[in-house]
Amino acid sequence: MISNTNFDAPEDITRWRTLALGIGGIATVVWLVGCFFNTEQALRSWLLGFIFWGGIGIGSLGVLILQYLTGGAWGVVIRRIVEAGSRTLPVVFVLFLPIMLGVTHLYEWTHLADDKIIQLRQPYLSVEWWIFRTCLYFVLWGVMAYLLNKWSLQQDQTNDPQVALKLSQDSSKFSGPAMVFYVFVVTFAAIDWVMTLDPHWYSTMWGFLYTAGWGLSCFCFAVAILALLADKEPMNRIVGKRHFQDIGKLMLALVMVWAYFNFSQFLIIWSGNLPEETTYYLTRMKGTWGIIGVLLIVFHFAFPFLVLLSRDTKRNAKWLAMLAIFILLLRLLDMFYMIGPSPMIGNHGEEMEFHISWMDFVAPIAVGGIWLWYFFGELAKRPLVPINEPFLPDAIKHGIEH
Amino acid sequence: MNDNIYGYLAEFDTPTQLVEAARKVRLAGYTKTDAFSPFPIHEIDEALGIKRSILPFLVFAGGVTGLLTGLALQWFVHVFDYPIIVGGRPYFSLPSFIPPMFELTILFAAFTAVFGMILLNGLPKPYHPVFNVPRFALATREKFFLLIERQDPKFDLQETRNFMQSLNAQEVFDVDE
Numbered sequence: 150m151i152s153n154t155n156f157d158a159p160e161d162i163t164r165w166r167t168l169a170l171g172i173g174g175i176a177t178v179v180w181l182v183g184c185f186f187n188t189e190q191a192l193r194s195w196l197l198g199f200i201f202w203g204g205i206g207i208g209s210l211g212v213l214i215l216q217y218l219t220g221g222a223w224g225v226v227i228r229r230i231v232e233a234g235s236r237t238l239p240v241v242f243v244l245f246l247p248i249m250l251g252v253t254h255l256y257e258w259t260h261l262a263d264d265k266i267i268q269l270r271q272p273y274l275s276v277e278w279w280i281f282r283t284c285l286y287f288v289l290w291g292v293m294a295y296l297l298n299k300w301s302l303q304q305d306q307t308n309d310p311q312v313a314l315k316l317s318q319d320s321s322k323f324s325g326p327a328m329v330f331y332v333f334v335v336t337f338a339a340i341d342w343v344m345t346l347d348p349h350w351y352s353t354m355w356g357f358l359y360t361a362g363w364g365l366s367c368f369c370f371a372v373a374i375l376a377l378l379a380d381k382e383p384m385n386r387i388v389g390k391r392h393f394q395d396i397g398k399l400m401l402a403l404v405m406v407w408a409y410f411n412f413s414q415f416l417i418i419w420s421g422n423l424p425e426e427t428t429y430y431l432t433r434m435k436g437t438w439g440i441i442g443v444l445l446i447v448f449h450f451a452f453p454f455l456v457l458l459s460r461d462t463k464r465n466a467k468w469l470a471m472l473a474i475f476i477l478l479l480r481l482l483d484m485f486y487m488i489g490p491s492p493m494i495g496n497h498g499e500e501m502e503f504h505i506s507w508m509d510f511v512a513p514i515a516v517g518g519i520w521l522w523y524f525f526g527e528l529a530k531r532p533l534v535p536i537n538e539p540f541l542p543d544a545i546k547h548g549i550e551h
Numbered sequence: 552m553n554d555n556i557y558g559y560l561a562e563f564d565t566p567t568q569l570v571e572a573a574r575k576v577r578l579a580g581y582t583k584t585d586a587f588s589p590f591p592i593h594e595i596d597e598a599l600g601i602k603r604s605i606l607p608f609l610v611f612a613g614g615v616t617g618l619l620t621g622l623a624l625q626w627f628v629h630v631f632d633y634p635i636i637v638g639g640r641p642y643f644s645l646p647s648f649i650p651p652m653f654e655l656t657i658l659f660a661a662f663t664a665v666f667g668m669i670l671l672n673g674l675p676k677p678y679h680p681v682f683n684v685p686r687f688a689l690a691t692r693e694k695f696f697l698l699i700e701r702q703d704p705k706f707d708l709q710e711t712r713n714f715m716q717s718l719n720a721q722e723v724f725d726v727d728e
Contacts, residue, residue, distance in 0.1 A: 412649065419646050422638070458611065 173518015198516030208363030209234025376470030389548025397463030617659025621652035
């Protein structure tokens with residue numbers, strides 16, 4: 150019954166795709182010009198864009214694994230969106246190439262051969278080993294994304310309900326161990342890509358900050374896309390208020406988890422009060438950096454927390470999507486707060502004054518345009534809901550219930 | 552029929568019948584009504600016109616009270632009543648106060664949720680006339696019941712009974728006071 154209905158993505162996606170590529174293309178050209186003037190700043194800004202948009206792609210894999218583990222109607226409804234997000238991993242890797250090529254222009258540890266601490270960390274922080282590790286992360290994520298997407302496609306093509314059920318169950322079984330690996334790989338990647346910007350500093354909360362942060366980014370992005378599709382064919386037959394309410398609850402949970410991990414890191418460093426750890430916050434609590442820190446507490450935690458407590462906000466697709474986009478902007482500010490104040494090459498030992506470059510705006514637009522172009526292409530490739538998922542009729546019913 | 556009556560209780564076989572009957576009862580203008588079912592039926596709130604509970608707001612207030620209590624308690628202990636220097640940090644060290652403040656927020660919110668739920672449900676209630684109908688015990692097993700109380704302004708001993716019998720009920724019982 151369900152299979153006879155058309156669940157293909159609406160035509161509009163092609164238009165959004167072209168728009169994304171156009172804007173992304175122009176921004177990339179502008180960014181390339183900036184590369185000639187200040188390579189280090191250009192790469193830093195690109196890293197900002199990469200960590201934000203690539204994080205949505207990587208987070209999509211995490212949420213895909215999560216929804217297979219927990220089950221539930223919300224997972225069935227956003228499964229195709231996060232699947233498409235997880236299939237962007239090849240382009241996420243391509244977007245990482247500028248950083249890989251410019252590694253010696255971006256990371257201070259590539260220039261500190263006579264620094265005692267860096268010498269001790271040399272076995273881990275060498276350029277070849279760093280590049281190898283990054284490739285390994287993408288291979289591991291890629292295998293998880295490939296298998297889950299392959300089984301999901303097979304489920305679409307089968308006519309046998311037994312096979313469809315088995316494919317869903319297999320995906321769930323695979324997702325248990327996959328989640329463990331996913332969190333480990335995210336931890337290592339976040340440390341390699343962002344934490345090593347400040348090669349003397351370390352935090353054991355770092356991996357969790359990114360697991361939670363990228364998960365939150367992915368949920369916010371999925372809500373925005375879902376709201377965009379909700380009043381068009383075919384999703385207007387699928388999504389109901391209650392789906393948005395459920396995803397809103399998860400957004401609330403992740404906003405709290407984000408705040409919890411950040412506060413844990415702060416409390417541990419503040420209580421320990423050791424010079425090698427406190428530098429991170431000493432820089433970030435002064436002047437304009439400090440103001441950004443307060444903005445993050447208020448608008449990345451307190452405001453969304455209070456708004457998401459309300460049931461009416463969560464059930465209203467437009468409001469929830471607006472809040473999701475607002476949180477996404479704050480996610481970008483959070484990434485800027487992590488990357489921006491890190492020491493630059495040749496600035497060793499000095500605290501970074503507040504600085505923001507025009508490329509910090511251009512690079513995220515460039516990365517975002519290219520990423521969204523690829524994402525919409527992937528989204529349009531498959532029906533917008535898993536048509537043979539045994540739980541689909543129940544999931545649709547769940548959404549329209551009171 | 553007697554004068555010593557609390558209300559009428561109609562018995563139904565399926566939740567769908569109960570919801571349909573509840574809609575008709577509300578449209579007929581009855582307000583002092585209640586429905587009984589062995590499991591939650593989401594549609595019944597809307598069908599009977601039951602208002603949303605104020606419990607979420609109470610829980611929020613409970614949480615805020617807990618937060619402020621946590622802050623006040625630690626300020627009283629660490630700053631006002633017995634200030635001692637711990638680890639070279641100031642007396643008023645907000646970062647280290649936050650975990651207990653968070654704990655008390657959860658504690659107060661959870662207590663408000665549990666006890667608020669019990670009180671708003673009208674519990675504890677040692678006696679309720681509806682149990683005078685022997686078959687009402689089935690409300691916890693397989694039957695669905697709809698009650699119209701005598702206190703309802705529209706209630707009429709004869710008319711209400713006829714009306715309830717028109718709702719496709721299995722049977723309509725007199726509930727003795």
